[in-house]
Amino acid sequence: xxxxxxxxxAALALVAFAGAAHADxxxxxxxxxxxxxxxxxxxxxxxxxxxxxxxxxxxNDTALAKVRAGGxxxxxxxxxxxxxxxxxxxxxxxxxRPDQMENxxxxxxxxxxxxxxxxxxxxxPWQWGYTGTAVNSKVYSGDINTSALFLDPPAELVGKxxxxxxxxxxxxxxxxxxxxxxxxxxxxxxxxxxxxxxxAKTKWLAMDYSVTEKLPAGDYSGVYYWNGAIMRSRLANxxxxxxxxxxxxxxxxxxxxxxxxxxxxxxxxxxxxxxMDPENAAMLSAFAxxxxxxxxxxxxxxxxxxxxxxxxxxxxxxxxxEFLESCxxxxxxxxxxxxxxxxx
Amino acid sequence: xxxxxxxxxxxxxxxxxxxxLLSAPALLVIFFAAVGPLFVMLAYSFMVKGDYxxxxxxxxxxxxxxxxxFQRDIFDDTVGLADAHLSIFWRSVKLSLITTMLALAFxxxxxxxxxxxxxxxxxxxxxxxxxxxxxxxxxxxxxxQEVIRNEGILNTLMMWLGLIDQPIQxxxxxxxxxxxxxxxxxPLMVLPLYASMEKLDFNLVEAGYDLYxxxxxxxxxxxxxxxxxxxxxxxxxxxxxxxxAYVIPRVLGGGKNMMLGNLIELQFxxxxxxxxxxxxxxTLMAIVMLALLVYVRNEARSGAQxx
Numbered sequence: 001x002x003x004x005x006x007x008x009x010a011a012l013a014l015v016a017f018a019g020a021a022h023a024d025x026x027x028x029x030x031x032x033x034x035x036x037x038x039x040x041x042x043x044x045x046x047x048x049x050x051x052x053x054x055x056x057x058x059x060n061d062t063a064l065a066k067v068r069a070g071g072x073x074x075x076x077x078x079x080x081x082x083x084x085x086x087x088x089x090x091x092x093x094x095x096x097r098p099d100q101m102e103n104x105x106x107x108x109x110x111x112x113x114x115x116x117x118x119x120x121x122x123x124x125p126w127q128w129g130y131t132g133t134a135v136n137s138k139v140y141s142g143d144i145n146t147s148a149l150f151l152d153p154p155a156e157l158v159g160k161x162x163x164x165x166x167x168x169x170x171x172x173x174x175x176x177x178x179x180x181x182x183x184x185x186x187x188x189x190x191x192x193x194x195x196x197x198x199x200a201k202t203k204w205l206a207m208d209y210s211v212t213e214k215l216p217a218g219d220y221s222g223v224y225y226w227n228g229a230i231m232r233s234r235l236a237n238x239x240x241x242x243x244x245x246x247x248x249x250x251x252x253x254x255x256x257x258x259x260x261x262x263x264x265x266x267x268x269x270x271x272x273x274x275x276m277d278p279e280n281a282a283m284l285s286a287f288a289x290x291x292x293x294x295x296x297x298x299x300x301x302x303x304x305x306x307x308x309x310x311x312x313x314x315x316x317x318x319x320x321x322e323f324l325e326s327c328x329x330x331x332x333x334x335x336x337x338x339x340x341x342x343x344x
Numbered sequence: 345x346x347x348x349x350x351x352x353x354x355x356x357x358x359x360x361x362x363x364x365l366l367s368a369p370a371l372l373v374i375f376f377a378a379v380g381p382l383f384v385m386l387a388y389s390f391m392v393k394g395d396y397x398x399x400x401x402x403x404x405x406x407x408x409x410x411x412x413x414f415q416r417d418i419f420d421d422t423v424g425l426a427d428a429h430l431s432i433f434w435r436s437v438k439l440s441l442i443t444t445m446l447a448l449a450f451x452x453x454x455x456x457x458x459x460x461x462x463x464x465x466x467x468x469x470x471x472x473x474x475x476x477x478x479x480x481x482x483x484x485x486x487x488x489q490e491v492i493r494n495e496g497i498l499n500t501l502m503m504w505l506g507l508i509d510q511p512i513q514x515x516x517x518x519x520x521x522x523x524x525x526x527x528x529x530x531p532l533m534v535l536p537l538y539a540s541m542e543k544l545d546f547n548l549v550e551a552g553y554d555l556y557x558x559x560x561x562x563x564x565x566x567x568x569x570x571x572x573x574x575x576x577x578x579x580x581x582x583x584x585x586x587x588x589a590y591v592i593p594r595v596l597g598g599g600k601n602m603m604l605g606n607l608i609e610l611q612f613x614x615x616x617x618x619x620x621x622x623x624x625x626x627t628l629m630a631i632v633m634l635a636l637l638v639y640v641r642n643e644a645r646s647g648a649q650x651x
Binding site: 059061062064065068086090159162165167187188190191194201204205206207208214217218219329332333334336337338339340341343344 | 395396397398415418419427428429431432493494495513515516598599600601602606607610612613614615616617
C-alpha cells in the first residue's frame with residue numbers, strides 16, 4: 001500500500017515536472033467567449049513551446065474596465081473596431097508594429113488602412129462579420145432582409161425573437177430603420193428610436209447570448225445576431241435562413257492587440273505573426289464561422305465555408321453594411337439612457 | 345479588600361485586551377474587505393464620471409445621486425422621476441417579496457416535517473437540505489433552464505401526460521426568475537425555521553389539542569408565535585440575496601427585464617456611468633438596512649413581550 005502510494009506520488013511529480021519543463025513561456029489571451037479555435041491554440045503551443053491561457057469576456061466594456069483597473073495579467077486583448085481608438089487613446093496598447101512582421105504580407109489590403117488603426121501599427125485582424133437577421137423558415141417565409149423582422153415583427157415571430165444584448169448594434173439598426181446616421185444626436189429621431197424599441201421589446205422573447213443552441217432547437221424563431229453564430233445554427237438546423245437588413249446593419253472586426261503592460265511581449269508578437277498565416281487564420285474561421293482578414297486562408301477552409309450565405313454577402317446588400325465608429329461621450333450618454341429605458 | 349478588587353480589575357482588563365487581540369484578525373478583514381470598499385463606493389458616487397468608464401478623481405458632482413431618482417428628459421429637458429430606475433427598483437422588491445413568501449410557504453412544512461422526525465433521522469434530513477450548496481449557483485441556474493425551457497423536462501412531461509398540447513413559455517418570464525430564486529434560496533429559509541422548530545416544546549402543541557383547539561388554531565396560536573424568530577430570520581436571509589440577484593434574472597429572465605443587480609452591472613459596463621452604479625449600489629444597501637432595522641425592532645418588541 002505504502003509502496004503504491006509512493007510510486008503514484010513519484011509519477012504525479014514527474015507529470016507535474018514534465019508539464020512545467022515542457023513550455024518555454026506563457027501567453028495570456030483575453031478574448032470574447034466561444035471565439036478561439038482550440039486546435040489553432042494547440043498548434044501554436046506546440047510550434048512555439050508556449051503555454052496559452054485564455055480568459056473570456058462578454059463585452060468590449062467589460063474588457064476595457066478590467067484592463068484599466070490593472071493587475072489583470074493578460075498579454076493580448078481582442079477589441080472591436082470602434083473600441084480600438086479608445087484603447088489607444090487610453091494608452092493601454094503596445095505599439096507592436098505588426099505591419100513590420102513577416103506574415104503581414106498576407107493581410108488583405110482591404111483591412112490594412114482601416115480607420116481605427118491606419119497602417120496597422122497596433123493590431124492585426126482576428127475575425128470580422130456583421131449583425132444580421134435570421135429566421136426559422138418553417139415558421140416565417142416572408143422577406144427577411146429587413147430590420148422590420150425584429151422592430152415590427154410579423155405575427156408568426158412575435159414572442160419568439162432574440163435580439164443581441166448589444167447596445168450599439170441594436171441602436172444602429174433602429175436609427176438606420178428611421179433613416180438616421182450613426183452617432184446622430186437628432187432628438188426627434190432618437191425619440192422615435194426609443195419609442196419603437198420600447199414597443200418592439202414587448203414582442204421579443206429574450207436578449208441573450210445562447211443563440212447557437214436555442215435557434216436550432218426552436219426556442220427562438222427569429223434573431224438579430226452575429227453571422228457566425230447564425231451559421232453555426234444553420235449547420236445544426238438547415239431551416240435557418242440568414243438575412244441582410246437593407247436599411248443598414250453593423251459590420252464588425254475584432255483585432256488582436258498587445259497590452260502595454262504585457263509580461264510576455266515576445267510570445268504575444270509570435271502569436272500576432274502566427275495568426276496572419278493563412279492556414280492558421282483558416283483554423284480560426286473554421287471554428288467560429290466568421291471570416292478573417294487574411295488572403296489565401298480560403299484555400300485552407302472547409303468546403304462548407306467557401307459558399308456559406310452567412311459569409312458571402314450578396315452584392316446588392318453589401319452597401320448597407322457599415323462599421324460603427326465610437327460616438328462622442330455626450331452622444332453615448334444619450335444612447336445609454338435610451339438603452340436603460342428599453343431594458344427597464 | 346483593596347488588593348482583591350485591584351486584582352479583579354487587572355484580570356478584567358487583561359481579559360478585554362486578549363479579546364480584542366483575538367478578534368483583531370476578523371476586524372481587520374471586515375475593515376479592509378467590507379468597510380473599505382464601501383467608502384470607495386461612497387466616494388465614487390459623488391464624483392464626475394469618466395468618458396470611458398471610471399471616474400475623474402477629485403471632481404465632485406451630485407449627478408450620480410441625482411440620476412438614481414430623477415432624470416432630465418432626453419427630449420424636452422424637463423426634470424422628472426427616473427421612471428426606468430424606479431420601475432426596476434419596484435420589480436426587484438416585488439419579485440424578492442414574492443420569492444420570500446413562496447419560500448416560506450414551501451419551507452415551513454419542510455422544516456416542520458424535519459423537526460418532527462426522530463432525533464437520529466433529523467440530521468440526515470438537514471444534511472439533504474444542504475446538498476444543493478455543493479453545486480455552484482451558475483450551474484444550478486443552468487440546470488433550472490434545462491427543466492423549464494420549451495423542450496425541457498417540465499414541458500415534455502406535461503405534454504406526455506396530455507396536460508397541455510404545446511409547450512408553455514416559462515423561460516424568459518418573471519415566473520422563471522421566481523422559480524429559480526425560490527429553488528436557490530429555499531434552503532436559507534428551511535434551516536433557520538428548522539433551528540427554531542427544533543427547540544419547540546411539542547408538549548404545548550399537545551396541550552392545545554387537549555384543550556380542544558383545532559389544528560389551524562394550534563398552528564396559528566401556538567406554533568407560529570413560537571417559531572417567529574425563525575420565520576423572520578429565514579425571510580431576511582431569502583429577501584436580501586433575492587434583491588441583489590444577478591445571475592438568475594440574467595440567465596432565466598433572458599436579460600430583457602433588468603433587476604437591480606443587472607442595472608448596476610450595466611452602469612459599470614456599457615453604460616460607463618460608475619458614479620450612478622455606485623449610487624444605485626448604496627441605495628440597494630440602504631433598502632437592505634431598512635429591512636434589517638424593521639427586523640431588529642420587531643425582535644426587540646417581541647423580546648419585551650416575552651418578559
